[in-house]
Amino acid sequence: MDDLIFTAASIVCFLSALAVVTRKNPIYSAVSLILFFGGLAVIFLLLRAPFVAGMQLIVYGGAILVLFLFVIMLLNLREEELGKEKGGRFKAFAAVAAGALALLVIVPVMAAETARDGFGPLASLPDGFGSVDHLGLALFTQFALPFEVTSVLLLAAIVGSVMLSKKHV
C-alpha cells in the first residue's frame, strides 16, 4: 500500500515540477507548484512526519504560493511581455544541468542503498517520531539555539529587504 501511494505521489510531484519549469505563463507555473507541494506533503506523511507534511501545505502551499500569485498578478504581464520562447540551445543546456543535478541526488542514494549504509528502516524509529509533541520538545530543548538563531537570520533578511526596496535611504 505504501509503495502504491509513494509511486502515485512521486508521479504527481515529477509531472507538476516539470510543468512549473515548462509553462510560459507564470500563473500556470505557480498553480503547478501548489500541486507539487501537495505531492511532497503526501511523501512526508509516508515518512511518518505528519507535522512537516502539515507545515508543507500551510506554509508553502498556502502562504508562500499566495504571495507568489499576488506578485504575478500585481505585475500583470501581458502576452508580449512574457518574452519569446527560449532557443533550443538554452533548453538543451537546462536539460543537461537538470540531469546533472538529478545524478547528484540519485548516485549517493543508490550507493548508500547497495552498501546498506545509512537510511535505517522506519520500524527502528522511536515511538511518536515526527509527531508534534516530539518535534516541539526537540525544538525547545536540544535545538533551542538553532531555533532562536533562525529568527536572527530572518531579522537580517527583513532589514536587508526593507533597505533594498526603500526609495530613499
Place this chain on the structure above:
Amino acid sequence: MPDIGSAELRVLLPVLAPLLGALAVLLTDPYLDKGRPKLPLVYIALGSLMAAWAALGFLWGDRVVAWSGALAADRFGLYLGFAIATAAGLTVLSSAGYARKMGVDCGEYYSLLLLATAGMLLLAMANDLLMVFLGIETMSIAVYCLAGITRERPRSVEAAMKYFLLGAFATGFLLYGIALIYGATGEVRLERIAHHAANRPLLLAGLGFLLVGFGFKVGAVPFHMWAPDAYEGAPAAVTGFMAAGVKAAGFAAFLRVLLTAFGGEAAAAAWAPALWMLAALSMIVGTLSALAQTNLKRMLAWSSVAHTGYALVGVVGGGGVAGNGSAAVLFYVLTYSVMTLGPFLVIALLSRAGEEFEQIDDLAGLARRRPVAAAALSLFLLSLAGIPPTAGFMGKLFVFRAAIDSGWLGLGVIGILATLVSVYYYLRPIVLMYMREPRAEFNASEPTDWASHFAIGVAALALLLLGVLPSDAIAASLESVRGLW
C-alpha cells in the same frame, strides 16, 4: 533539557553584543536628524563591537560547550573571532566617512554590518552542522544586501545579484551535504560524526558536497566565479569586510568541521587530495588572473582567491593533531584578514562622493598628494606579497613550512612560485604611487577623515607587530588547535 545556566549565556555573549547593537542602531536611527552625519550610530556600532571583543577575551581559556553541543567557546573559535570583530570595527570606523560620501549613511547599513558580524561569530563557534548552516546564512544574507546597498550604481546591484544567486546555489550544496551526513550518521554534532567510520559512500558524498559549499564561501577555484564581480561592484568598505570577515569566519568553520568531524586518518585521506587540487588551482588561477587587472578592487579580488589557496595549503598540510598546519592556517587567516582589509580602507578613504577610487592607474603620484595613504597602501601590498618584516611574510613562511614538513612538497613549491609571481602585481601600484607624476586630482580639499586614518593606522600597526613579534600570536594559534580536543 538544557539548563539555561550561566555557561549557555556566557558562550553567547560575543554574539549577543553585536546583535543587541544592531537592534539599538535600528531603534535609534528614526530619532536622528535627517541630513546630518549619523555619528550616534557609529558610536553604538563601535561600542557593541568593543563589547564583543571584551566578551571574546573573557571567554579565552578552557573549552566550554553549551546549548546541547551547538556552540563551543574554545580558543579555536575565539582566535578568529578576534579577527572578525577587529575587521568589523575597522570597517565601521572607515564607514563613518565613506557611507556619507556614498549616500548610504543609514541605520540599515550599520545594523546589517552588525548582524553579519553576529553571524560570523556564531559560525566561528559553531559546533554542529545546523549552527554552521545558520551562521553562514545569517552572515551571507546580511552581506548580500550590503553589497547592493549603493542602489544607484548598477555595478553594485549586479554584484549583489550575482553574489546572492551563486551563494544561494552553494548553500543548496552545503545543505544537501549536511542532509547526507545526517542520513549516514543520524548526527549533526561534529564530534559525534567523528565516531562513525568514514569510508561509507553516503558520508563521503556528504563530505564532498560540504567541500563544494565551503569552497564557495571561502572563494576557492573552481568555486570562485562570484568573487571578482562581487568584490568590484560592492562598495569598498563592504568589500573589505567581505574579504576579511566572511573569509575568516568561513575558514574557521571549514577547518573545525574538517578537524573535528573528519579528522580521522581515513576521512583525511579522502579530503586531502580534493583540497590539494583546490589549493593548487586557487594559487595558480588567482595569481595569473590578478596579473592582468587594471581595476584595483578586481585585482584584490583575484589576490584574495590566491590567498585562499595559500591558506588551503596549510589545511592540506595540517599534519593532524601534532602537526603545525592547522595552527598555521589560523595565523595565516588572522594576518590575511588584516592585510586584505587595509587596501579597501585606503580605497574607501580616497573615494569621492558617489564615485569609487578603484583604477590602478589613478594611483599615479599618490605619494605626493596623500603621503600617509600611499605609505599605508604600500605596506598592505608588501604584506600581501609576503615581504619581510610584515605579517604576510610570517604567515606564508609558517604555512609553507608546515606543508613541506608534513610531506606536501609539491604544494609548497607551487605556493612559493605563485608568491614570486604575485610580487609583480603587488609592486606595480607602489611603483605608480611613488615614481609617476600625479594624473588624477585627489580629494585633498575635503576635511580630514580622522576615523578612517585611525582605522588604517591600526591595521598597519597590527601588520607590523604581527610581522616583527609574531611569537605570541603563533603560540596562541598552536594552543587553539590543541584546545579542539
